[in-house]
Amino acid sequence: MKQTPLLLAFLALASAAPAHAQGKVKVKTKGGVTAPAKTKIKDDKAVAATQPVAPEDFSVKYADLVSAERLRTHLAVLASDEYEGRETGMKGQHMAAAYVAAQFKNAGLTGPVTTGTDPYLQQFNVEQVSWADGATLKVGKTSYAWLTDFYGTGDSPFATETTVTPVFVGYGIEQAGYSDYAGLDVAGKDLLILQGEPTGDGGKALLSPDGAPSQWGTDRAKVQLATQKGARSVFFVNFNPASNFAKQTARLAPYISRPSVVMPSEGQKPSRVPTFNVSPAVGLALLGTKDAAMQAYLAKTNSTKQPVKSTFKVKPMQIRAERKRTPLGTENALGFIEGTDKKDDIIVISAHHDHLGIQNGVVFNGADDDGSGTSAIVSMAEAFAKAKADGHGPRRSLLFLSVTGEEKGLFGSEYYSKHPIFPLAQTEADLNVDMIGRTDVEHEGKPDYVYVIGSDKLASELKVILEAENKQYSNLDLDYRFDDPADPNRFYYRSDHYNFAVNKVPVAFFFNGVHADYHKETDEISKIEFSKMEKRAKLVFHLAWELANRDGRIVVDSNKP
DSSP states (O other), X not given: OOOOHHHHHHHHHHHXXXXXXXXXXXXXXXXXXXXXXXXXXXXXXXXXSSOOXXXXXXXXXXXXXXXXXXXXXXXXXXXXXXXXXXXXXXXXXXXXXXXXXXXXXXXXXXXXXXXXXXXXXXXXEEEEEEEOSOOEEEETTEEEEBTTTEEXXXXXXXXEEXXXXXXXXXXXXXXXXXXXXXXXXXTTOEEEEESSOOBOGGGOBSSSTTSSOOXXXXXXXXXXXXXXXXXXXXXXXXXXXXXXXXXXXXXXXXXXXXXXXXOOOTXXXXXXXXXXXXXXXXXXXXXXXXXXXXXXXXXXXXXXXXXXXXXXXXXXXXXXXXXXXXXXXXXXXXXXXXXXXXXXXXXEEEEEOOBOOEETTEEOOOIIIIIIHHHHHHHHHHHHHHHHHTTOOOSEEEEEEEESOHHHHSHHHHHHHHSOSSOGGGEEEEEEEOOOSXXXXXXXXXXXXXXXXXXXXXXXXXXXXXXHHIIIIIOOEEEOGGGOTTOTTOGGGSSTTHHHHTXXXXXXXXXXXXXXXXXXXXXXXXXXXXXXXXXXXXXHHHHHHHHHXXXXXXXXXXXXX
């Protein structure tokens, strides 16, 4: 480690001091250990026998244990065919949780869970759900068919036939200068929302500054907003002549027909409002209009760049769409390292060990997503445990949290946030690692990088500390582009740090971006760039080391979207 200016000044003063004033000088290391700098006396003069030894930087010493070799060792297990793609609640996911727990135990971490059968596993149930036969939808005297004219995703409030008169809210957008919800109270109501967003010439988005698709171009932001407003359900419809509902439905039918996994409500408000998609024919029937009138309405919205008051007379429909439910056991894996003088403060380092399982007989191994992150936090746990065994343990406590169900809806982190082993008020930060083993198109041929998301949304100091650690140790290009609240990818909301952020725990999410193999069977270990993965994992290690050992606790002083 380079000598600091303060240390150089001290040495200069020492060398200039009178001989009788020179003697043994103690030099303090970053890890808090002192070592004498020896001198000897010759002819009544103190002459330095050697230069003082540079203080050892334990952050470097133990970060070096987070090596490409160690990362490969863990990933070769987690991303193997034997683990069957690690689908939530399935054999492979249980194997992955057991593997991570065993590594924590072997490294000397403590299992902090006081319930269940294993102190390293936080066990809970999700629900495996599938659509029951006999789903129906009727408007007036016309009946419409499931997977032909309508389909659903997620949960359903319509287990028995229910009469629904949805509230038409246009595009379902709300931002500065444009609100489809103005004057509307939609709590407990069912909404009919147009897919897409207002566009101008060449299909350019009118609500973004540069014409690029905004966050409203996809359904995700609209669902989140409808959920926040307390809607009971959302029905999406697309009247764009270029869309093809029949083709889209045929493509999605196998996925919709497969059993899916959801979190039990536990009597609480659902984290995501149930959604359905209906064909243009169903949408026109509900609005009591013809396509020509609808296209005129859309054109007027585009030309005014403002919501247009609807004159459509919404008609009621009768819908039945029942979900069959089966409890399914799953688990998070946890390893704990107790701190010293600040042990009540908790730093969480998280990743998710689940992936997409087996589809059509093909194993989706998820080497990057998120075998890379899981391997990284296991390797970091081993390094921190070795530091503690050597007498250089952290001042604050560290919780290594490998969660389940991220791909299904952030279920493992949601469960932990609702049933924390350590109070969230004592949790100082979550450093989340999800996909750090590849290079995306934006960075091909460029210097090593990592996307960092959310690092100053709650605590501005966290980003400052990160940048200082990066400058001292890693020199990665820190790319913050996904911090933009208007970014259509919405990555800030799509990984496990988010369930800490909503509870006002500062977060930093480390990510290499998506690539051609994202969520495909081709996300294999053979494509992992271990040298880059090592650098990214070491940066997270250095940040965790600094947060765990610094004097002050970072302060929640921001509330950025």
